[in-house]
Amino acid sequence: MSSAYAAGDLPQACVGCSMEDARTTANEMLLRDIPISVWTDKTEYGHNDMIMVKGQVANTSGFPVTVTVVSPLNSIVTIDQLVVAEDGSFQTSLNTAGAMWKYDGTYTIKVNYGNSEKSNSAKVELTGGVVTGPATPTPSKCSVNEISANGQCIPFSISGGVVKSATLNTNDKSIVINIDAKNDGTLTVTPSKEIQDGIFMVLVDGEQWDDVEIDGNKVTVMFLAGAEKIEIIGTYVIPEFGAIAAMILAVAIISIIAISAKSRLSIMPRY
Secondary structure (H helix, E strand, O other): OOOOOOOOOOOHHHOOOOHHHHHHHHHHHHHHHOOEEEEEOOOEEOOOOEEEEEEEEOOOOOOOEEEEEEOOOOOEEEEEEEOOOOOOEEEEEEEOOOHHHOEOEEEEEEEEEOEEEEEEEEEEEEOOOEOOOOOOOOOOOOOOOEEEEOOEEEEEEEEEEEEEEEEEEOOOOEEEEEEEEEEEEEEEEOOOOOOEEOOOEEEEOOEEOOOEEEEOOEEEEEEOOOOOEEEEEOOEEOOOOHHHHHHHHHHHHHHHHHHHHHHHHHHOOOO
16 A cells, blocks of 8 residues: 655654654554555465455444455355454455365455445455356347346346346355446346245345345345446255256255164164
């Protein structure tokens, strides 16, 4: 971070200090003026590295800091809440060895403190993994009032903008909708329970959103001008390989029942 002071203009709190100490003091004073700051120890990492994330909150208010990492594919990699120290600092480490980090490209680390005005972000590059490329578009069989997401048609209506695309994120059990919001508006989505069920949270541009009405599987989101991505999270979203997943689940349940029965027999007293 660059200093806010010229070479001959040392901050009053550091009169008599060396130039290096003065820059450090100036940077600390600058951090105290920014609602929330975040930075990493490097800008480029491999897929088996640890990302050290640090930040500073200008005015502590007892809230935790929410950290959201978004992948190059615009899917959420992880969400966490961090305790803010008495001096306003916070830190965490992110392990890039997981499957959610396998793609090369720019990952965005977003931090939020209390409200949308107290937010900031840092970007890092991951290399040496799976290279992402443009997806091949497939013809849509959906009607004009439906959006296609992974071949599934989802009814929607929108005001104040247009829907550009949608995908199903099976890892986060969410529907990700990309929009172009010229003005403040609303988006209403009504997925069938076969596609998604148990809707409980909505993110707008990676931040948890409160201007939402959820009525069963009908979701209405009030967004602001400039919004780009709305993610609707539920307890279930249709898997890409539904039949295989069902078979795996059935085998797992049968195995658990068999192991449990064997365990009960092994502890029964013998006479």
